Amino acid sequence: MLQRRTSFLSFALILLLCSGPLQAQKKFMASGHLETLEMVWIEEFDKPWQTMGTIYNRLDFNWYPNQHLTFRLGIRNLLDYGQIVGNINNLAKTIPGQDDYKSFVTLDDGYFDLKKAWASGNSYTLYSNIDRLYGQLTFGNFEASLGRQRINWGINLVWNPNDIFNTFNYFNFDYVERPGCDAVRLQYYTGMTSSVQTAFKVNHENKITVAGMYKFNRWNYDFQLMGGLMNDDYVLGLGWAGQIEKAGFNGEASYFHSKENFSDSTGQLMASIGANYTLRSSWYFQLSVLYNSKGTTGKAGRGNLFAMNLDINPKTITLARYNIFGQVSYPITPLISADLSGIFNPSDKSGFIGPSVEISLKQNLSFLVMAQWFTGKSETEYGDYGKIFYTRLKWSF
Amino acid sequence: MRIKAIFTLLLFIMIGMGFISHAQEPTAKEIVQTATDKLNGKSSRGEMKMTIIRPEWSREISMKVWSLGTEYYMIYITAPARERGQVFLKRHEDMWNYMPNIDRMIKIPPSMMMQSWMGSDFTNNDLVKVSSMVEDYNHSIIGQDSLLEYDCWIIQFDPKPNAAVVWGKIEMWISKEEYYELKAKYYDEDDKLVNKETMSDIEQMGDRRLPSHMEMVPVDEEGHKTVMDFIEMKFNVDLQPEFFSIQNMKRVR
Incomplete structure (x- = not known):
């Protein structure tokens, strides 16, 4: 009895000693934000202006049961309401085959359907989306992760031809976390700044993306080389991030070649290259160029505004031959940052200008005013989107 | 007689020691080296809170830091909520920023090093000390002073030619x-005087006593300052260069 008690005590003591240094590292972490986003869409100034509101809550949970395991869960809860929702629903009633708003926002690209509408009416949809749900196992230099996760292979700050597992739409500025994909990823760190990894993903059409990547650092540059299969195409890519003098210099390129018609088709090269410079006064400048070998030098429109959100993958970042991106940002005070970004298609002369000002109201509360001012002739790349104005109040916790 | 001899001997020893200690008055560079070593240790691990103070408002940023020599730094942001989880890593001349919520690694170019760090009166450079206070400057003792009841040397730092430093001169x-x-x-x-820095609140931190409170005041701007408080600091902890890896950058918390 006594022996059992002492062994229990010593066990408790060992546990206590072991948990000492671990105490600083919490086993469970939760964070997220709650925001309200108001949007006004002006297709043409003398046509009716359309509005939409979104109440959006994001929750992230990290659980670290022991030093080898990590589990992550990310959930988005959104309520979209207003005229734009209603107008899309009215359109769906008249045009056969056209998605209504609910089906549009709850279409999940992943193998598993992790989007669900809780309630919807003609002018609102309340839905949730799990965009992170995965476990990660770490043993020494080896890491494996399984589940819905973000696999980010992009380097360039605007366009990412190497980001073949997930792509993001530049104009969807309010979703910085970006969607996840249903995948397995294995990584092995071969050095302090180098690694090899392979990942396998299945999408909602049961199409497979599988690829490998080698990352290394040399001459103060980060480099990456990749190859694999993305849906119906073989892909080879490379990317880098480094500096010329004091300016940041980065780029990435991917070459796609159809799997089906390998012998009788030409491939597609999608490449972005960028530079950025920060002055001592904190003025920040960025310039990027996107090249698409299969892009058109004619009108590169995709159709309506919502078509832009669908099916964006590294082959369809743009339908044009070239896009040029420029950005200037400046923190007017540490609380107020101003940003002016623009994209220009030199072939069809269409473009976009996005001024924004973000104000930190309190420690965790911020207010954003922003515009997406699209301009160009009809059927050009940016000509049919009109002008969109946003205000956003965001509380992070 | 015997006592006298002992006294004489002691006197000689004392004079001798006085001479020796006088002869060993450290050079300006040695003083800076010793002070820097004391502040940094061979390695360190700790928690800090930075408060940006302006006439109308203030903001707090909390972080955990790890360092090894002057070559390796890692900073993990614990607050504010929006920035939480961001990691900065410096290895030799390379510096990265990792954002876990979007799984994005950004390589920070040199021009960004001069930028104010998260809106404070510190630059990225101040934070990870890319330039070395010991190696990048010539040092000279220009005077003596008494501060907070401590006798001090006043040391002037003049940048060496071609040193990549921000300042034209520093007095410490x-x-x-x-x-x-x-x-x-x-x-x-x-x-022209740009920033004034003061350190106070000397406390026991790990194996040594150090000022735990630091204020950086830009002289041109009334009511502006950035305060750094060391909440916890341990020195000469067991940290290897391997700790400062891209892999670990994604794992620290």
């Missing part, structure tokens, strides 16, 4: 016995 007050850095004045290339 270092206490003679304890080697505390207690005050510094930062001048631009035109010899």
